[in-house]
Amino acid sequence: MLNCSGGKLKVYGWAEDTRRDGRDAVVEIWPGGGHHWRLAVASGKDERTNFDYAFLGTTTASVRLHLSR
Structure with a gap:
């Protein structure tokens, strides 16, 4: 999530690994x-991970979710 207020940009959320595949x-x-x-x-x-x-x-901001290789 992105939130812009009071002269600052907040980026918050979580990353979650949902598979047992050796990738993050x-x-x-x-x-x-x-x-x-x-x-x-x-x-x-x-x-x-929050x-x-x-x-x-x-x-x-650019925010990207991906799997590690």
Whole structure:
């Protein structure tokens, strides 16, 4: 989820691994405004990793969910 308010952008949610296939669920967050990217990784069936990041001074982010190789 994305929420923009009070001069900051919040990106929050979770990554969850739902299969026993040796691959991880990965969420990549690439915020605008010169901020460093962030990762949330869930490794192993039924593992869930919550994330909650705030970025001051930007209103954009690219968020991508994928499986590791």
